Amino acid sequence: MSLARISKTLGLSITTVSRALGGYSDVASATRARVLAEAERINYHPNENARRLRRGRAGAIGMVLPSAPGDFGDPFFLRLLATIGPRLSAANIDLLVTAARPGAEEMRAYRQMVEGRKVDGILLARTRRKDDRIAYLLDHAMPFVAHGCSNEKRPFAYVDVDGETAFRTATERLLALGHRRIGLINAPQIYTFAHHREAGWHGALWAAQLPPGPVIRAEPTEENGFVAASDMLRSAEPPTAILCATDRLAVGALHASAGRLAIIGYDNLPVATYTDPPLTTIAQPIEQAAARMVEMLLALIDGADVAGMQEVLQAELIQRASDRPAPVEQVATQPGEHPSHVEKDTLRP
Amino acid sequence: MSLARISKTLGLSITTVSRALGGYSDVASATRARVLAEAERINYHPNENARRLRRGRAGAIGMVLPSAPGDFGDPFFLRLLATIGPRLSAANIDLLVTAARPGAEEMRAYRQMVEGRKVDGILLARTRRKDDRIAYLLDHAMPFVAHGCSNEKRPFAYVDVDGETAFRTATERLLALGHRRIGLINAPQIYTFAHHREAGWHGALWAAQLPPGPVIRAEPTEENGFVAASDMLRSAEPPTAILCATDRLAVGALHASAGRLAIIGYDNLPVATYTDPPLTTIAQPIEQAAARMVEMLLALIDGADVAGMQEVLQAELIQRASDRPAPVEQVATQPGEHPSHVEKDTLRP
DNA sequence: TAGACTACCGCAAACGTTTTGGACGTCAAC
DNA sequence: GTTGACGTCCAAAACGTTTGCGGTAGTCTA
Numbered sequence A, B: 001m002s003l004a005r006i007s008k009t010l011g012l013s014i015t016t017v018s019r020a021l022g023g024y025s026d027v028a029s030a031t032r033a034r035v036l037a038e039a040e041r042i043n044y045h046p047n048e049n050a051r052r053l054r055r056g057r058a059g060a061i062g063m064v065l066p067s068a069p070g071d072f073g074d075p076f077f078l079r080l081l082a083t084i085g086p087r088l089s090a091a092n093i094d095l096l097v098t099a100a101r102p103g104a105e106e107m108r109a110y111r112q113m114v115e116g117r118k119v120d121g122i123l124l125a126r127t128r129r130k131d132d133r134i135a136y137l138l139d140h141a142m143p144f145v146a147h148g149c150s151n152e153k154r155p156f157a158y159v160d161v162d163g164e165t166a167f168r169t170a171t172e173r174l175l176a177l178g179h180r181r182i183g184l185i186n187a188p189q190i191y192t193f194a195h196h197r198e199a200g201w202h203g204a205l206w207a208a209q210l211p212p213g214p215v216i217r218a219e220p221t222e223e224n225g226f227v228a229a230s231d232m233l234r235s236a237e238p239p240t241a242i243l244c245a246t247d248r249l250a251v252g253a254l255h256a257s258a259g260r261l262a263i264i265g266y267d268n269l270p271v272a273t274y275t276d277p278p279l280t281t282i283a284q285p286i287e288q289a290a291a292r293m294v295e296m297l298l299a300l301i302d303g304a305d306v307a308g309m310q311e312v313l314q315a316e317l318i319q320r321a322s323d324r325p326a327p328v329e330q331v332a333t334q335p336g337e338h339p340s341h342v343e344k345d346t347l348r349p
Numbered sequence C: 001t002a003g004a005c006t007a008c009c010g011c012a013a014a015c016g017t018t019t020t021g022g023a024c025g026t027c028a029a030c
Numbered sequence D: 001g002t003t004g005a006c007g008t009c010c011a012a013a014a015c016g017t018t019t020g021c022g023g024t025a026g027t028c029t030a
Helices: A003-010 A014-022 A029-041 A048-055 A069-073 A076-090 A104-115 A132-139 A163-176 A192-207 A222-234 A247-257 A270-274 A286-301 B003-010 B014-022 B029-041 B048-055 B069-073 B076-090 B104-115 B132-139 B163-176 B192-207 B222-234 B247-257 B270-274 B286-301
Strands: A060-066 A094-100 A121-125 A144-147 A157-161 A182-186 A215-217 A241-244 A262-264 A281-283 A310-313 A316-318 B060-066 B094-100 B121-125 B144-147 B157-161 B182-186 B215-217 B241-244 B262-264 B281-283 B310-313 B316-318 B343-345
Touching: A003 A014, A003 A029, A014 A029, A048 B048, A060 A076, A060 A104, A060 B076, A069 B076, A076 A094, A076 A121, A076 A286, A076 B060, A076 B069, A076 B076, A076 B094, A076 B104, A094 A104, A094 B076, A104 A121, A104 A132, A104 B076, A121 A132, A121 A286, A132 A144, A144 A286, A157 A286, A163 A182, A163 A192, A163 A241, A163 A262, A163 A281, A163 A316, A182 A192, A182 A222, A182 A247, A215 A222, A222 A241, A222 A247, A222 B270, A241 A247, A247 A262, A247 A270, A247 B270, A270 B222, A270 B247, A286 A310, B003 B014, B003 B029, B014 B029, B060 B076, B060 B104, B076 B094, B076 B121, B076 B286, B094 B104, B104 B121, B104 B132, B121 B132, B121 B286, B132 B144, B144 B286, B157 B286, B163 B182, B163 B192, B163 B241, B163 B262, B163 B281, B163 B316, B182 B192, B182 B222, B182 B247, B215 B222, B222 B241, B222 B247, B241 B247, B247 B262, B247 B270, B286 B310
Parallel strands: A060 A094, A060 A121, A121 A144, A144 A157, A157 A310, A182 A215, A182 A241, A241 A262, B060 B094, B060 B121, B121 B144, B144 B157, B157 B310, B182 B215, B182 B241, B215 B343, B241 B262
Antiparallel strands: A094 B094, A281 A316, B281 B316
């Protein structure tokens, strides 16, 4: 099933068959019709390896999924893939997926893809403030689009979601409910998103002239949420509300709180509706971000410049029931003091 | 960065360079060493498209992820990818991933992969009793391995988990706790796994000479679990315990039961530890199954026969707290009657 | 010395497609 | 009639790698 077969059947050269299928204007329309009909008749599909060899393109986009043990409760990557996959298929580009643990293993996976010339571009997510992946890809002039930004000084393409505003809004909501001591269970600060979410929480408290509540940072698993909330509740001055950087942390925290805390999460996981009480959370437009990322990357591969390819989408507060009002005795507390706040890092690896 | 470059540098033919790198015995070991050293010095990577063109292989394995809206809460596919990805990378085989909704869209994705000769094999999961995908792949002599089996009469390679035994065991556990009316919230019967799990539940009740409790079948989302359990609790003879085909169904059911039901799920999702009460569930060895699937598929692509490539792994009951004893008044019920049981199909699409 | 054998290397073709540059026939203008 | 433009088609080379087969030189044995 090759061009040669069609050319023999129709008495045309391989060149003409190729040009007819490829849309070249210097093929007579009658000839083109014959070629198209025959190609369809035999269900011709070009050999992509031959094409890509000739064109000097890999014909694929790479994605390395994180595969540390705590990563499997999060549908984020599945939702990315579900949006990205069909869009690339439609453009006849392969989505090449592998998985690696962050660190040396992950960098090896990127090197294999990039230096092995297996991909024309890379999509990556869950960026870190200092992200070795981004630096590597920039060093190698490999087109890529990130979900999330980073401290990298060189310009690169990204789609981010405004976690700072989302967390400011969520904190303001808790303040409006009367809470005056609001804790934060955050992901580690190496992640850009964690940094932004914390800035939003801190900014809202600062604007309200309130001291920050306790902060605990941990990999975003249910277990770490449970442990962190338990710790906070046992402290001398427990918060009455906690903001969680992810819904998974929130599910664990909700379990530990046993009705004693108002809790807001982030991600709007399907399970969030079925916690007790149903979780107030923040929904991010993953599908929209993913679609935009694909567009950007295809443009970059075609030679576009990254200038202007930095977009920030807005998240949305989803109000359910876990953001209860503050206990009555705390509503009387006067804002206006700035004592130092208690801060713990990384409970679990 | 090609063989030609190395051949020029070393004053050898391209043939000899290729053979040296390819391990041919008719190259002098001193020559081979020179070639390997130079290849490493310039970080040579072969052009896979050229290789694959010459070898007549696609060099990739395909996977089509389900992307119906309810599919994103389930880490099953992420866990599959996390095991499959690195193993294929190690074998220098690309994992080509796309996503499609079950039905015409999905079949189109398979056709694109198979008829476009983009893959040398396929891995698929969540098999149906009558599975168009399996029939199609068999029709096209495309090597594939399924996670789960099907009613297809022709032999094919699969790795399954014994859901029937798992559900029999779980039902027996509920019986041992004194439950005599045990409902089932199952996935639709088109799925092989749903059929097997129901058979296990039914078999254990039959062996105990008890009538089956109510059965509701629905796509396995939290919402459907909630609705089904609510329906069962409102019935004239509510069950005292419910077996759920998946943890996601169980989370929803747990929420609806408000402490009135014993519930056992399946999947051991991370979130299951943090439900209230913590969910008793069944853990399946996804990683083991995925690794075995990769081995089988690579063997099939190398020409092995599917005979003997049908394996069934065992799941494990994880006891937590959601399988409470039956209310005292029901423990007195005598086993031995077989009234007809109430059965509803598909609450939500 | 001649013939057989083997180690080692290289020529050429193959894989399927794309693209460059040119050939050829026809038509219109001069 | 000649020249130039244009439509249409095709030969050849390119892409990078692999592999079958053959050539050559060296060694060994009769």
